[in-house]
Amino acid sequence: xxxxxxxxxxxxxxxxxxxxxxxxxxxxxxxxxxxxxxxxxxxxxxxxxxxxxxxxxxxxxxxxxxxxxxxxxxxxxxxxxxxxxxxxxxxxxxxxxxxxxxxxxxxxxxxxxxxxxxxxxxxxxxxxxxxxxxxxxxxxxxxxxxxxxxxx
Numbered sequence: 001x002x003x004x005x006x007x008x009x010x011x012x013x014x015x016x017x018x019x020x021x022x023x024x025x026x027x028x029x030x031x032x033x034x035x036x037x038x039x040x041x042x043x044x045x046x047x048x049x050x051x052x053x054x055x056x057x058x059x060x061x062x063x064x065x066x067x068x069x070x071x072x073x074x075x076x077x078x079x080x081x082x083x084x085x086x087x088x089x090x091x092x093x094x095x096x097x098x099x100x101x102x103x104x105x106x107x108x109x110x111x112x113x114x115x116x117x118x119x120x121x122x123x124x125x126x127x128x129x130x131x132x133x134x135x136x137x138x139x140x141x142x143x144x145x146x147x148x149x150x151x152x
Contacts, residue, residue, distance in 0.1 A: 006150055009109040009119050010072045016061060017102035017123060022130055023059040024097045025051050047092040052137050053084060055092070056125040059100040071107055071121055073145045082120065082142035090129075090136040097130040105140070109147070119145040 025047045034041045034048050041048075057064075068075040092098075102125035109119050121143040126135050 006109060006111075006117055009107045010070075012070055012104050012107045015070055015104040017067070017100070017104065017125060019059040019061045019100035019102075021059040022097050022099055023055040025055070025092060025094050027094050030094045041094075045094050047094050047096075049088075049092065051092045052086045052088070052127065052139055055098055056100050056102070056127055056139055059098065059127075060102055060125055061100070067104075067121070067123070067143075068145070070104070071119060071145060073119065073147075077146060077148065079121075080144045080146070082144045084139060084141045086137055086139040088137045090134070092127075092136065098127050098136075099130050101126045101128065115144065115146050117147040117150050119147060121145060 027041075030047045030051070031041045033050070037048070037050075039048075062070065064079065065075040068079055073079065102123060105122040105124055107119050107121050109117065112118050122140060123143075124138065124140050127137045127139075128135050
């Protein structure tokens with residue numbers, strides 16, 4: 001099937017994902033998360049690095065359902081995580097408050113042998129220290145949105 005045989009993906013590149021929520025990593029939550037992964041919390045006050053994903057997802061300007069709606073995709077159809085990469089400039093710290101900025105980079109419609117027609121969503125989020133606005137990390141996430149409803 002050629003790429004011209006199906007309708008183009010919605011044009012969502014540039015959509016803001018800037019958040020208004022503030023995310024604070026509490027001592028208790030960090031300790032529980034660390035212990036659930038079999039490690040003790042760091043003694044220097046740094047938080048478990050997985051908070052890069054938790055904090056950015058929770059504090060971005062749209063819910064998962066909201067991002068899917070922007071892409072004209074029903075969240076009930078099951079978005080799938082394709083990948084997530086992160087670049088830290090500083091460690092995440094317990095007790096620190098953070099805010100998120102970000103945007104959708106692209107939504108590309110593709111044909112897959114395994115999944116059929118799908119959209120590949122790429123979006124970027126940045127986590128900023130609330131106190132001074134310093135960006136401490138940037139993450140690019142890729143989701144796969146199966147488009148069963150568009151399959152012939």
